[in-house]
Amino acid sequence: MSDAYPQPLDLSSLQVFPLADRKSLTRVDEILVDPESDPEPVSPALRVILERCAHRMRAARAKGATILLAYGAHLLRNGAVTLLERLMDEGWITHCATNGAGTIHDWEYAFLGKSTESVRENVAAGTFGTWEETGRNLHLAMMVGGLKGYGYGRSLGDFIQQDGVDLPPLADLGRAIREEPVDAFTSAKADLLFAMETHQLESGRVHVEHPWKRASILAQAYRRHVPVSVHPGIGYDIIANHPMFHGAVIGRAAGVDFRLFSRAVEGLDDGVMLSVGSAIMAPQVFEKSLSCVNNLRLREGRGIVSGHEIFVVDLQDGGGWDWSQGEPPKTSPAYYLRFCKSFARMGGAMHYAQCDNVRFIHHLYRLLIER
Secondary structure, eight states, X not given: OOOOOOOOOOOTTOOXXXXXXXXXXXXXXXXXXXXXXXXXXXXXXXXXXXXXXXXXXXXXXXXXXXXXXXXXXXXXXXXXXXXXXXXXXXXXXXXXXXXXXXXXXXXXXXXXXXXXXXXXXXXXXXXXXXXXXXXXXXXXXXXXXXXXXXXXXXXXXXHHHHTEEEEOOHHHHHHHXXXXXXXXXHHHHHHHHHHHHHTTOOSEEEEOOOTTGGXXXXXXXXXXXXXXXEOXXXXXXXXXXXXXXXXXXXXXXXXXXXXXXHHHHHTOTTOEEEEESOSSHHHHHHHHHHHHHHHHHHHXXXXXXXXXXXXXXXXXXXXXXXXGGOOOOTTSGGGGOHHHHHHHTSSSEEEEEXXXXXXXXXXXXXHHHOO
8 A cells, every 4th residue: 555645636737718708697787786676575574574684784883883794696696786885885784795706706797797607517518617817817816915915805806996906026026035034925925926937927017907897796895995805715616727726825815804804793792794695604704703703802801792683694494493583403404504503693683584685685775775
């Protein structure tokens, strides 16, 4: 038996293709919701939850408490950016959080005006996610943002809003690494230097036009100084299917954003946590962040986060359980709905709404704006 440990697969020779050549399944001009349109009707029970959510958001805004929206990629793909833009304008959202997929579709809409591909067909062809511009530009945004201490969300929001980035001279990067080897940003400089030399990137302006900024939650939030934290998984997202894939770059940016998310949770007393279509990322990140915040508060002799209310929205039924009553027993199938159970353990009242995500946000927008 060999003692040799298997080596990781070398992905540097992956073949990538122009994004324009992909058969994209959704288009900006077909998905964006008109905020002035009437939302589709909801049940009386859902209306009660919506009224409660709007009431708590009004109270939170009046107190200056956090109103945190965590969303999955489908909220963007269903055209909700127009609604979120207006909610951010009025201070109804103070922090956004999403996963890696949420940023990939966001950037592709802003750049190309369309996104989404057939997973079944393209995996079989070895082309799923292998799109040159998506992998390259998201990495460039994070690499340059890392030089300034930016997280994933701010880096990509800046990249979209500014239509690209400026790459520093190679000599300047090399000199900075030699002269300050233990500086906080040295690893970011080294990763960018490696990428520029490996992929023959020239110093100077990298101009990337984004004609459909209006379809980007990241760009709209960036313009309004609303933080967006991004919580990806290494290998979860199609930017791993690219020769420039660099886990350290993604991890560095995501690490900044976890701390940024935790800053929002620090302000959650009497605030609102709204999780829309994020069955994995939102509950998992929230429970760790809340534990960190409570840990620091208790060390300082302060009370833990309290008075917050949590609203969870998804298409999955709630297992026949009234989640406002707390966690079900282990004998109930509802106990195994992680996205409900995790939030039910996080203090404060938790409400679950089985609803299409855009329909919920559209009704919520009307309740908040029209009053």
